[in-house]
Every structure is written in C-alpha cells, then in structure tokens.
Amino acid sequence: MQLRYSYRLDPAPAQREALARAFGCARVVFNDALAVRQAAYEAGEPYIADKEMSAWLTAVKSTPERAWLGEVSSVVLQQALADLNAAYRNFFISVTGRRKGLKIAPPRFRPRKDRRQAIRFTKNSRFRVLDNGRLRLPRIGDVAVRWSRRLPTDPSSVTVIRDAAGRYFASFVVEVSPRPLPRSDAECGIDLGLGHFVVLDDGTKVTAPRFLRQAEKKLKRAQRDLSRKQKGSSNREQARVRVARAHAKAADARRDFHHKLSTAIIRENQAVTVEDLAVKGLARTRLAKSVHDAGWSAFVSMLEYKAELYGREFRRIGRFEPTSQVCSACGVKDGPKPLHIREWICAVCGAVHDRDVNAAKNIAALGRRDAQNARGGQVRPAATLAQAGEAGSLRGAA
Numbered sequence: 001m002q003l004r005y006s007y008r009l010d011p012a013p014a015q016r017e018a019l020a021r022a023f024g025c026a027r028v029v030f031n032d033a034l035a036v037r038q039a040a041y042e043a044g045e046p047y048i049a050d051k052e053m054s055a056w057l058t059a060v061k062s063t064p065e066r067a068w069l070g071e072v073s074s075v076v077l078q079q080a081l082a083d084l085n086a087a088y089r090n091f092f093i094s095v096t097g098r099r100k101g102l103k104i105a106p107p108r109f110r111p112r113k114d115r116r117q118a119i120r121f122t123k124n125s126r127f128r129v130l131d132n133g134r135l136r137l138p139r140i141g142d143v144a145v146r147w148s149r150r151l152p153t154d155p156s157s158v159t160v161i162r163d164a165a166g167r168y169f170a171s172f173v174v175e176v177s178p179r180p181l182p183r184s185d186a187e188c189g190i191d192l193g194l195g196h197f198v199v200l201d202d203g204t205k206v207t208a209p210r211f212l213r214q215a216e217k218k219l220k221r222a223q224r225d226l227s228r229k230q231k232g233s234s235n236r237e238q239a240r241v242r243v244a245r246a247h248a249k250a251a252d253a254r255r256d257f258h259h260k261l262s263t264a265i266i267r268e269n270q271a272v273t274v275e276d277l278a279v280k281g282l283a284r285t286r287l288a289k290s291v292h293d294a295g296w297s298a299f300v301s302m303l304e305y306k307a308e309l310y311g312r313e314f315r316r317i318g319r320f321e322p323t324s325q326v327c328s329a330c331g332v333k334d335g336p337k338p339l340h341i342r343e344w345i346c347a348v349c350g351a352v353h354d355r356d357v358n359a360a361k362n363i364a365a366l367g368r369r370d371a372q373n374a375r376g377g378q379v380r381p382a383a384t385l386a387q388a389g390e391a392g393s394l395r396g397a398a
Contacts, residue, residue: 053081275323
C-alpha cells in the first residue's frame with residue numbers, strides 16, 4: 001500500500017523565489033491546457049488526447065511568449081498537465097455514472113491569488129534525499145527538511161506544498177508493506193458524537209477537544225483586524241497570514257489528536273466497527289460548526305488505513321441502523337428518543353442504558369454479525385425439532 005509522509009521545509013530566500021516561479025509556471029501550463037481543450041470542445045472538435053497535449057506543451061515551450069517556462073523543471077510542467085488529465089478523467093467517469101457519489105464538476109482555471117500552491121516531482125526529475133538530510137530538487141537546490149521520522153523506503157514522488165499560512169511542506173509517496181501487530185482478542189464498537197468525540201462499547205468515553213471553539217476568541221480578533229485593513233496593502237497581507245496561522249494551528253492540533261487516538265484504538269483491538277454517518281447532511285444543520293470541528297470523516301479514514309496497515313479488521317455499518325433505539329441487552333426496539341435523553345430504561349427487560357454506550361454496543365454487535373455473514377457463518381439460530389403441538393403435528397392430537 002502507498003502512504004504519504006509529510007515534513008516541514010525551510011527553503012532559503014533564493015529557493016523561495018525559485019519555488020514561486022515553479023508554482024506560477026505549473027499554474028500557467030494547467031490553465032493554458034484547459035483553455036485549449038475548452039476551445040476544442042466549443043468548436044465541436046473531438047477530445048484532445050493526453051499524448052497530443054504533451055506534444056503541445058513541448059511546442060509551447062519553444063515559443064517566445066512562453067520561453068520562460070524553460071526556467072523550471074520539465075517534470076513539474078508535465079505533472080501539471082497530468083493533473084488536468086486526471087481531472088478530466090474523473091469528470092467523465094462521474095458524468096457517465098461509473099463513479100458513486102455526487103457529480104464532479106469539470107476542471108476549472110487555477111486562480112493566480114490561490115493561497116495554496118503545489119508542484120510535484122517524480123523519479124524522472126531525479127530528486128533525492130542527500131546524506132546530510134537535505135532534499136535536492138531540480139532547478140531549486142538543496143532544501144533543508146525538518147525530519148520528524150525516517151522514510152521507510154525510497155519515495156516514488158514528492159509534492160512541495162505552500163499553504164495559506166506561508167509554510168512549506170514536502171509530501172513523499174512511499175510504498176510500504178503491511179506490518180501486522182500481534183493478534184488481539186478484543187473488538188470494539190465506536191459511537192462518534194459531539195459532546196464525547198468517541199464512546200466505546202466498554203464504556204470508555206473520550207471528550208471532544210473542540211479545537212476550533214477554543215481558538216474562536218483569537219480568530220475573532222484576527223478576523224476583525226483583517227476586516228479593518230485596506231485592500232491591497234501590506235498590512236492586510238500580514239493580517240491575512242495571522243488568520244491563516246490561527247486556523248492552521250487548530251487544524252494541526254485536531255490532526256494530531258486524530259492520529260494518536262486512532263493509533264491507540266487500532267493497537268488495542270483486533271476489529272473496529274464504526275457507523276457510516278451522513279456528515280455532509282449534518283453540516284447543513286445548526287450543528288455545522290461543531291460537526292466540522294469534530295472531523296469525523298478524517299478520523300474514520302485514519303482508522304481504515306491503519307487497520308489495513310497493522311493487520312486489523314475495519315467494519316462499517318449502515319447509517320440507518322437504529323443503534324440508539326434498540327436495547328443492547330434484549331434486542332427490543334424501544335423507539336426514537338430526543339437528544340436530551342442520555343439515559344433510558346428498557347420497558348421489557350428493565351436494563352438501564354447510557355445512550356451512547358448502548359449505541360456503541362449495538363454497533364459492535366452489528367459489525368460482528370455482518371462479518372460472520374460475510375464469512376458464511378451461521379447467523380440465524382440453528383434448526384431444532386418442533387414441539388408436539390406446533391405446525392399441525394398429529395402427535396399432539398394423539
């Protein structure tokens with residue numbers, strides 16, 4: 001499987017200028033190629049193949065108007081063209097119905113003032129990590145890297161990213177083999193929420209950190225300062241960077257929390273079951289800010305890929321399962337309940353349930369049932385002999 005390893009970069013001033021030049025050239029190639037394909041479509045001509053677009057790029061670089069494209073690595077320009085080709089393929093697959101989910105819009109032009117910029121180098125560009133720890137990039141130089149951990153194998157590509165806060169990152173694509181952990185007998189069901197971010201079926205509750213809520217006071221002050229700055233001034237640009245850094249700090253803290261919690265859950269359990277939540281629908285309600293602050297989708301994605309990496313089993317149940325309405329002790333459906341009811345008593349067996357813990361227990365049970373059904377195991381009760389008085393048996397009459 002392929003994983004990404006990201007590290008912070010510290011480019012020198014001259015290297016920052018070279019990176020800015022590469023970002024701009026990649027954007028121009030992407031936009032020019034998109035304009036060529038749109039013009040061909042409006043003229044009623046057939047779709048221009050990827051091979052023809054590659055030849056077009058070679059010809060464009062030799063013209064006086066675009067001669068400055070030769071100042072950057074040719075691999076950067078070819079990868080910008082590959083991004084456009086991939087965007088068109090995804091659009092065509094979505095339009096024809098071969099892609100599940102919402103329809104994907106056609107590619108759009110990349111704005112010059114987009115705060116996030118990225119370029120990609122492949123093995124053809126001969127980038128490499130030097131013995132002194134620096135990253136050698138063609139036409140840019142040897143860039144200092146903050147190594148937080150070692151790369152497991154040689155990377156196949158590296159993407160250099162500049163985010164809205166002005167930080168530079170190197171994202172390596174590395175091919176890794178699964179590293180199974182020692183087998184564990186424990187399994188868990190996970191109920192995701194807003195008050196408690198995670199509730200496990202054994203009663204463990206992890207309080208939601210609410211990083212965005214904690215940063216709101218600082219963000220409000222930074223946004224207010226930004227709104228008072230004159231457009232186009234250097235003071236406004238400095239205020240914009242302060243806002244972006246405040247958002248980046250909250251996002252980094254949330255990502256670190258997700259990584260640590262997901263790794264702990266995967267290490268301790270052989271199988272993990274979660275509920276498929278309609279995050280996009282919940283984000284349109286009055287709970288939108290809290291839903292986005294929780295970051296459920298990112299957390300579940302981490303659980304899924306870490307389960308594959310460490311030899312664990314990841315299960316996902318349907319979003320319409322009544323996990324909060326069914327008694328986990330006797331299986332009786334007790335009906336829907338308002339959100340303010342956190343505890344309830346089963347009317348049949350009298351069991352006292354915590355709403356979230358009961359939902360986690362039901363999620364774990366549904367995960368085990370689906371896994372057993374997928375393996376061809378016995379799901380329904382085994383067949384037994386009918387009683388004498390049942391099914392019209394003559395033995396009862398005798």
